[in-house]
Amino acid sequence: MLENSNTLAAQIAAFPIENKVQLEEFRMAFISKKGAVSLLFDEMKNIAPENKKAFGAEVNLLKNLAQAKFDEFKEVIENQEDAADFDATDFTLPTTPNQLGSRHPLTLTRERIIEIFTRIGFNLSEGPEIEDDFHNFTALNFPENHPAREMQDTFFLERNPDIALRTHTSSVQVRVMENEKPPIRTLSPGRVYRNEAISARAHCMFHQVEGLYINENVSFADLKQTLYYFVKEMFGKDVNLRFRPSFFPFTEPSAEIDISCLICGGKGCNVCKHSGWVEIGGAGMVDPNVLENCGIDSKKYTGFAFGMGVERITMLKHQIKDLRLFTENDVRFLRQFKGSL
Numbered sequence: 001m002l003e004n005s006n007t008l009a010a011q012i013a014a015f016p017i018e019n020k021v022q023l024e025e026f027r028m029a030f031i032s033k034k035g036a037v038s039l040l041f042d043e044m045k046n047i048a049p050e051n052k053k054a055f056g057a058e059v060n061l062l063k064n065l066a067q068a069k070f071d072e073f074k075e076v077i078e079n080q081e082d083a084a085d086f087d088a089t090d091f092t093l094p095t096t097p098n099q100l101g102s103r104h105p106l107t108l109t110r111e112r113i114i115e116i117f118t119r120i121g122f123n124l125s126e127g128p129e130i131e132d133d134f135h136n137f138t139a140l141n142f143p144e145n146h147p148a149r150e151m152q153d154t155f156f157l158e159r160n161p162d163i164a165l166r167t168h169t170s171s172v173q174v175r176v177m178e179n180e181k182p183p184i185r186t187l188s189p190g191r192v193y194r195n196e197a198i199s200a201r202a203h204c205m206f207h208q209v210e211g212l213y214i215n216e217n218v219s220f221a222d223l224k225q226t227l228y229y230f231v232k233e234m235f236g237k238d239v240n241l242r243f244r245p246s247f248f249p250f251t252e253p254s255a256e257i258d259i260s261c262l263i264c265g266g267k268g269c270n271v272c273k274h275s276g277w278v279e280i281g282g283a284g285m286v287d288p289n290v291l292e293n294c295g296i297d298s299k300k301y302t303g304f305a306f307g308m309g310v311e312r313i314t315m316l317k318h319q320i321k322d323l324r325l326f327t328e329n330d331v332r333f334l335r336q337f338k339g340s341l
């Protein structure tokens, strides 16, 4: 037994441990359940009772020897590894950049428009996308037989033709006027729907921003100044705007708002159809009938309103030629708007 134990002790002492693999080999050879020391414990049952005590003491000694060597080298190897890790870390290397997403170009435009108007005292208001005839048409002074009410423009609810998907955000100005007293200065961004075939220039779903200002003595000059300020902020100080006489049932007088073409700077090109001007929306003085329909005294108050297409403005600002790009979710398109306003 003694001889056996001496050999084992010598083996334990001689076993080379220089790395993790050897450490594990050492553990397997001597400490694990099938290791040499454990096997000696198994032999206990074959030992004569009077020798058991001495045998046990000897095996325990070997066990402690193996465990002590294991613990010592384990610590040495772990320290070595830590040191190696430390050396491998170059703190001057650039980090892997976080993959940041980008906001949708229409969101960027909407937020920019909101930012520009809230700076001059406009608040925000919202209304439902599923509207009734009164808020979308009647209150806005659309005559009963106005073509915009017909099926080719409007998505009516089949079961209830009094209900439709709103065709413009002007419906929100009706809701605001019904519920608030002048002075009113509000901006209503939102989604609108029209029964149009989808093409590069038209979609059945798009976005508008509606503006409304009602107070005593509001004039067309106020409207012009407000939109002048907006256009310069949105497109830059070199961009001009003009008001073209037009017609909307809910405003009188009415105008369409054009800006000088951003592509050719007003000289004439394909985008502006060689006119030098492109349209961004409509505007006008709120028709007194509309004020009265919404419970506002048209003798005391006047107001202006305007409506603009968010897709349209985004297309002009970023020279996007096809409206469908906004809804295709092609990341190659969307990635180009990282951080841009």
Ligand code: DAH
Pocket: 167, 168, 169, 170, 210, 211, 248, 251, 281, 282, 283, 284, 285, 304, 305, 306, 307, 308
């Ligand atoms: N609602 C109009 C449209 O969808 C846009 C518009 C024109 C809104 C004139 C207005 C306005 O508030 O005064 O085409």
